[in-house]
Amino acid sequence: xxxxxxxxxxxxxxxxxxxxxxxxxxxxxxxxxxxxxxxxxxxxxxxxxxxxxxxxxxxxxxxxxxxxxxxxxxxxxxxxxxxxxxxxxxxxxxxxxxxxxxxxxxxxxxxxxxxxxxxxxxxxxxxxxxxxxxxxxxxxxxxxxxxxxxxxxxxxxxxxxxxxxxxxxxxxxxxxxxxxxxxxxxxxxxxxxxxxxxxxxxxxxxxxxxxxxxxxxxxxxxxxxxxxxxxxxxxxxxxxxxxxxxxxxxxxxxxxxxx
Amino acid sequence: xxxxxxxxxxxxxxxxxxxxxxxxxxxxxxxxxxxxxxxxxxxxxxxxxxxxxxxxxxxxxxxxxxxxxxxxxxxxxxxxxxxxxxxxxxxxxxxxxxxxxxxxxxxxxxxxxxxxxxxxxxxxxxxxxxxxxxxxxxxxxxxxxxxxxxxxxxxxxxxxxxxxxxxxxxxxxxxxxxxxxxxxxxxxxxxxxxxxxxxxxxxxxxxxxxxxxxxxxxxxxxxxxxxxxxxxxxxxxxxxxxxxxxxxxxxxxxxxxxxxxxxxxxxxxxxxxxxxxxxxxxxxxxxxxxxxxxxxxxxxxxxxxxxxxxxxxxxxxxxxxxxxxxxxxxxxxxxxxxxxxxxxxxxxxxxxxxxxxxxx
Numbered sequence: 001x002x003x004x005x006x007x008x009x010x011x012x013x014x015x016x017x018x019x020x021x022x023x024x025x026x027x028x029x030x031x032x033x034x035x036x037x038x039x040x041x042x043x044x045x046x047x048x049x050x051x052x053x054x055x056x057x058x059x060x061x062x063x064x065x066x067x068x069x070x071x072x073x074x075x076x077x078x079x080x081x082x083x084x085x086x087x088x089x090x091x092x093x094x095x096x097x098x099x100x101x102x103x104x105x106x107x108x109x110x111x112x113x114x115x116x117x118x119x120x121x122x123x124x125x126x127x128x129x130x131x132x133x134x135x136x137x138x139x140x141x142x143x144x145x146x147x148x149x150x151x152x153x154x155x156x157x158x159x160x161x162x163x164x165x166x167x168x169x170x171x172x173x174x175x176x177x178x179x180x181x182x183x184x185x186x187x188x189x190x191x192x193x194x195x196x197x198x199x200x201x202x203x204x205x206x207x208x209x210x211x212x213x214x215x216x217x218x219x220x221x222x223x224x225x226x227x228x229x230x231x232x233x234x235x236x237x238x239x240x241x242x243x244x245x246x247x248x249x250x251x252x253x254x255x256x257x258x259x
Numbered sequence: 260x261x262x263x264x265x266x267x268x269x270x271x272x273x274x275x276x277x278x279x280x281x282x283x284x285x286x287x288x289x290x291x292x293x294x295x296x297x298x299x300x301x302x303x304x305x306x307x308x309x310x311x312x313x314x315x316x317x318x319x320x321x322x323x324x325x326x327x328x329x330x331x332x333x334x335x336x337x338x339x340x341x342x343x344x345x346x347x348x349x350x351x352x353x354x355x356x357x358x359x360x361x362x363x364x365x366x367x368x369x370x371x372x373x374x375x376x377x378x379x380x381x382x383x384x385x386x387x388x389x390x391x392x393x394x395x396x397x398x399x400x401x402x403x404x405x406x407x408x409x410x411x412x413x414x415x416x417x418x419x420x421x422x423x424x425x426x427x428x429x430x431x432x433x434x435x436x437x438x439x440x441x442x443x444x445x446x447x448x449x450x451x452x453x454x455x456x457x458x459x460x461x462x463x464x465x466x467x468x469x470x471x472x473x474x475x476x477x478x479x480x481x482x483x484x485x486x487x488x489x490x491x492x493x494x495x496x497x498x499x500x501x502x503x504x505x506x507x508x509x510x511x512x513x514x515x516x517x518x519x520x521x522x523x524x525x526x527x528x529x530x531x532x533x534x535x536x537x538x539x540x541x542x543x544x545x546x547x548x549x550x551x552x553x554x555x556x557x558x559x560x561x562x563x564x565x566x567x568x569x570x571x572x573x574x575x576x577x578x579x580x581x582x583x584x585x586x587x588x589x590x591x592x593x594x595x596x597x598x599x600x601x602x603x604x605x606x607x608x609x610x611x612x613x614x615x616x617x618x619x
Binding site: 050051052053054056063066069070071072073074075076077080083084085086087088090091092095112113116 | 283284286312314316317318320321322324325326327328329331332334336350351354358453464465466467468469472473474475476477478479
């Protein structure tokens with residue numbers, strides 16, 4: 001069989017989601033953001049919520065999320081996305097509202113906004129990309145940077161005495177009454193991607209069913225910031241990130257776990 | 260709700276006026292001397308009547324970002340605070356100005372700097388009309404001098420904000436916020452429907468309906484040339500506001516030999532000083548800027564060749580006086596008189612200062 005005979009629409013087993021446009025992505029090779037964007041685009045489309053969705057983008061690598069997903073967006077100040085989303089949802093209860101935030105945005109400068117939006121049980125989804133580093137500004141220490149992990153502001157590795165402990169913000173959010181689902185996922189294998197998508201859909205459904213705040217954390221890679229190849233990043237994440245940030249539901253009110 | 264006459268504090272008047280205006284949302288954080296605004300809203304429970312959302316945020320920072328989010332969906336949203344709280348909001352205010360969103364912000368000023376005092380002050384003039392937050396932006400600034408104007412400017416502030424897609428600020432102070440006066444509250448008007456909002460603000464992020472491009476609310480533009488274009492557009496809008504929206508009030512200015520320039524509660528005290536001076540035979544007048552930005556530069560300049568001197572009377576160390584001096588371009592002597600840190604001057608003190616600095 002010739003190549004031309006194979007490349008036909010009817011043979012397509014994997015396509016670009018309808019809500020993702022053709023703008024060239026600024027994300028680095030091996031970065032998790034692209035896959036997570038794709039999952040969000042698919043879930044919104046499959047739920048038929050394109051016309052009712054408002055995304056709130058952060059400051060960080062995903063600041064330009066609005067360039068890639070063809071939905072309405074509000075670009076928030078650093079860390080303030082949950083406050084922005086709170087008002088969008090309260091004033092427009094029929095809309096499906098989510099924030100998309102990195103670890104610096106959510107767990108450092110925006111800790112107060114995150115905890116309080118979750119504690120009010122705002123009917124929003126918080127998508128949290130945790131790659132343990134500040135990617136956009138060039139690889140500085142994040143609140144979630146692991147002990148001993150080198151970054152541009154911890155060149156000799158994170159030193160607990162000097163820099164404090166890595167923050168398990170997911171566990172903290174699981175303890176907050178207003179959250180209905182706090183889950184930790186990854187997108188490093190096909191199986192993980194499928195599982196993550198299912199969970200993401202549940203989170204979005206929760207928000208429309210007034211169940212409270214859903215937090216979907218993605219333990220992610222930052223090949224550029226970690227100064228590793230994409231393949232090595234995935235392995236390093238499995239060996240170092242997963243033991244400290246174990247995958248799975250931290251709290252699932254519906255299933256009665258983690259309460 | 261039909262028109263009603265009530266005896267209210269200035270802060271309470273803002274809350275009642277906001278509900279009657281059809282405001283969609285208020286987001287605030289308690290701080291003296293303006294807490295009655297949120298307290299009144301919570302007591303009135305407008306979510307049960309008009310559907311207005313009232314939310315006590317975890318901080319002033321969160322509150323202004325809620326305003327940013329709400330305004331981004333085309334809704335009529337507001338916040339209020341006092342001086343230290345406004346300092347916290349400035350980041351959000353700059354973003355709102357940069358994204359060209361309409362909203363209403365109330366500052367019931369208290370004395371600073373720092374935690375300062377809870378007593379009245381007008382020391383946030385610079386912060387409000389010269390910027391405060393980062394970048395080249397302007398706030399439409401209304402300075403009420405009565406409880407009635409606290410109510411009236413709630414409506415006017417929103418109207419101007421939506422007319423120009425720009426944040427408006429009511430720059431009040433602890434005196435106007437706390438004093439009680441008779442106020443005529445306007446009849447209530449219904450909140451805009453979702454359909455009306457979508458028509459009025461087609462740029463709003465309200466869910467991408469079929470056939471249109473995504474609406475994106477942002478102040479970010481990394482391309483310097485495009486960012487300069489944005490800034491030039493803002494500046495053109497600001498020039499238009501300066502041409503069309505200057506508001507001021509003159510009191511006994513026609514034959515005046517000396518002029519007091521004062522805004523907000525200072526203007527009320529100055530009015531009494533003018534009456535006292537006139538009774539003594541002194542030809543004194545008062546010009547009260549109502550919009551602090553845009554500033555009544557031309558009106559003040561018009562008196563430069565007619566009066567012997569101007570005294571800018573402010574509850575601060577001399578802020579608006581700089582704009583008065585810029586207006587008259589050195590053609591007449593301009594002095595400043597103020598009290599600081601929450602102390603309020605008396606009409607007699609103002610007249611004594613006028614004589615000392617300009618007449619004798």
